[in-house]
Every structure is written in C-alpha cells, then in structure tokens.
Amino acid sequence: MTPPNQPPDEGFHEKELASDMNVSQVHGSILREHAEPCDGYEPIPLWLITIFFGIIFWAGIYLAYFSGGFRANVFNPAQVAWAGGGAAQDTGPIDPKVLGKRVFTQNCVVCHQTTGLGVAGQFPPLSGSEWVVGSDWHGDNHLVKILLLGLQGPIQVKGNTYNNAMPPWNQLSDEQISAVLTYIRSEWGNEAPPISPEYVKAIRDATADRAEPWTQEALKAIPAERAQAPEAAPTAPEAAPEAAPEAAPAPAAAG
Numbered sequence: 128m129t130p131p132n133q134p135p136d137e138g139f140h141e142k143e144l145a146s147d148m149n150v151s152q153v154h155g156s157i158l159r160e161h162a163e164p165c166d167g168y169e170p171i172p173l174w175l176i177t178i179f180f181g182i183i184f185w186a187g188i189y190l191a192y193f194s195g196g197f198r199a200n201v202f203n204p205a206q207v208a209w210a211g212g213g214a215a216q217d218t219g220p221i222d223p224k225v226l227g228k229r230v231f232t233q234n235c236v237v238c239h240q241t242t243g244l245g246v247a248g249q250f251p252p253l254s255g256s257e258w259v260v261g262s263d264w265h266g267d268n269h270l271v272k273i274l275l276l277g278l279q280g281p282i283q284v285k286g287n288t289y290n291n292a293m294p295p296w297n298q299l300s301d302e303q304i305s306a307v308l309t310y311i312r313s314e315w316g317n318e319a320p321p322i323s324p325e326y327v328k329a330i331r332d333a334t335a336d337r338a339e340p341w342t343q344e345a346l347k348a349i350p351a352e353r354a355q356a357p358e359a360a361p362t363a364p365e366a367a368p369e370a371a372p373e374a375a376p377a378p379a380a381a382g
C-alpha cells in the first residue's frame with residue numbers, strides 16, 4: 128500500500144520534474160515584470176458591467192411604476208383632472224352629434240350613404256327627406272317609430288317612390304337612436320331640432336306590443352307629433368306658410 132500523497136509511479140514523476148522547472152522559470156519572469164500598459168481594447172471590468180445592468184434594472188422598475196402607461200395626456204396638466212378640478216371634468220357628456228355620426232357610420236351608411244343621398248331606386252335619401260325633418264304629414268313620432276321597428280312597403284320620399292324594407296334598429300339604446308336622429312336632422316343641410324333619449328324611450332314603451340315593421344299606410348293614420356314643441360303650434364304639422372308677415376301691415380297704414 129502506498130500513502131495517498133505519493134505519486135503513482137517513477138516514470139511519471141521524472142517527466143513532471145523536467146516540465147516543472149520550465150513552468151517555474153516562465154512564471155518567475157511574469158511575476159517580476161508587470162504587463163506593459165498599452166492602447167487598445169480591454170475587457171470591460173466586472174464592476175462596471177454590474178453597475179450598468181443595475182442601472183438598467185432600476186430604470187425598468189422606475190418606468191413600470193411612473194410611466195403612466197405612456198399616455199400622452201398624463202403629463203399634460205391641461206388634460207389631467209387634478210383633485211381640485213381640471214379640464215377632464217369640464218368636458219361634460221359626449222356631444223350627441225359626435226356619437227350620432229359614429230352610430231350612423233356603423234349602422235346606416237351602407238344603405239343611406241355618407242352623403243345622405245341613399246341609392247336611387249333602392250335606398251331613400253335622408254338629406255332633405257320629409258321623414259327626417261318632419262315636414263308634410265310626418266312627425267317626430269313617425270321617425271322614431273320606423274327606427275325602432277323598421278319600415279317596409281311602398282313609401283314616398285321627395286317625390287320618389289321606394290318599395291323596399293329597412294330592418295329595425297331597436298337593438299340600439301335610447302341614447303344611440305336619439306343621437307343618430309339628432310345627427311341626421313342636422314347634417315347635409317337638414318335643420319330640425321334634436322330628439323331626446325327620453326322621447327325615444329317614451330315611443331319605445333308606447334309601441335312595445337308591436338312587432339312587425341311599419342308601413343307608410345299605418346303611419347299616416349297616426350297624427351304627427353313633435354318631440355320638442357316649437358314656439359307656435361305644438362302638434363299641428365306645418366301651418367299655412369302663406370300667412371306671411373308682409374301681408375299684415377297693409378290695413379295698419381290706413382289708420
């Protein structure tokens with residue numbers, strides 16, 4: 128048995144001895160002389176790498192907490208609602224015409240077109256339509272009714288006859304219907320007062336038991352109503368327009 132520290136055999140020991148001398152000579156000179164300082168690339172020190180990644184890590188955490196989701200308005204004081212009030216609280220409810228335009232673009236534009244002119248012979252125009260602005264025998268109640276339940280069969284719009292069918296839009300909310308009607312009544316040169324969500328709700332409740340779409344026939348039998356009574360005649364649809372003010376002063380001049 129050989130002790131554990133003993134080299135395993137003589138041959139090996141001799142070879143090692145020769146190279147050991149070389150190794151100690153070489154290392155001796157290295158230990159004495161330091162490496163020449165020189166220009167050029169050197170490996171980045173470990174401490175610098177550590178600090179570098181440390182800063183990146185801190186910056187990531189900082190952004191995660193304080194970036195405000197990178198929303199543009201977060202750092203704009205004019206758009207931020209501070210505790211004491213601010214622009215965001217002053218804007219109020221969404222403009223019905225903006226909402227109305229959105230509802231129109233999403234639901235009506237395919238048939239009635241962005242121009243509101245419809246498609247000749249197929250889809251009637253909304254621009255200048257008696258149905259929309261409530262002239263002739265048409266009332267606001269008729270307009271809301273056809274939106275809620277649809278319209279089918281022959282109808283007259285601006286002197287042209289259409290015989291087609293419009294699907295009901297009762298899946299839209301009172302706000303959406305009121306907004307889209309307010310929009311089509313004020314767009315393309317139409318000038319009619321807005322229709323409130325409360326009025327839409329009232330008509331929706333009143334016609335809850337009807338399921339089939341309206342026809343022009345059935346609507347004509349229902350007297351016209353105004354959603355918002357104009358100053359003069361609350362229910363009468365369009366009094367005689369001939370009673371113009373120019374006619375009045377004539378008798379007064381005699382006295």
Ligand code: HEC
Pocket residue numbers: 230231234235236237238239249250251252253256257258259270273274278279280281282284289290291292293294296307308311
């Ligand atoms: C699928 C096509 C289609 C879509 C979508 C459509 N309509 Fe109609 N609309 C028609 C047709 C067709 C008529 C005429 C029905 C008839 O001939 O009896 C009509 C009639 C009307 C009328 C009465 C006639 C007139 O020209 O003034 C109004 C008002 C109206 N639609 C508003 C709307 C609104 C508001 C929307 C969106 C919420 C809408 N329509 C979506 C096809 C459509």
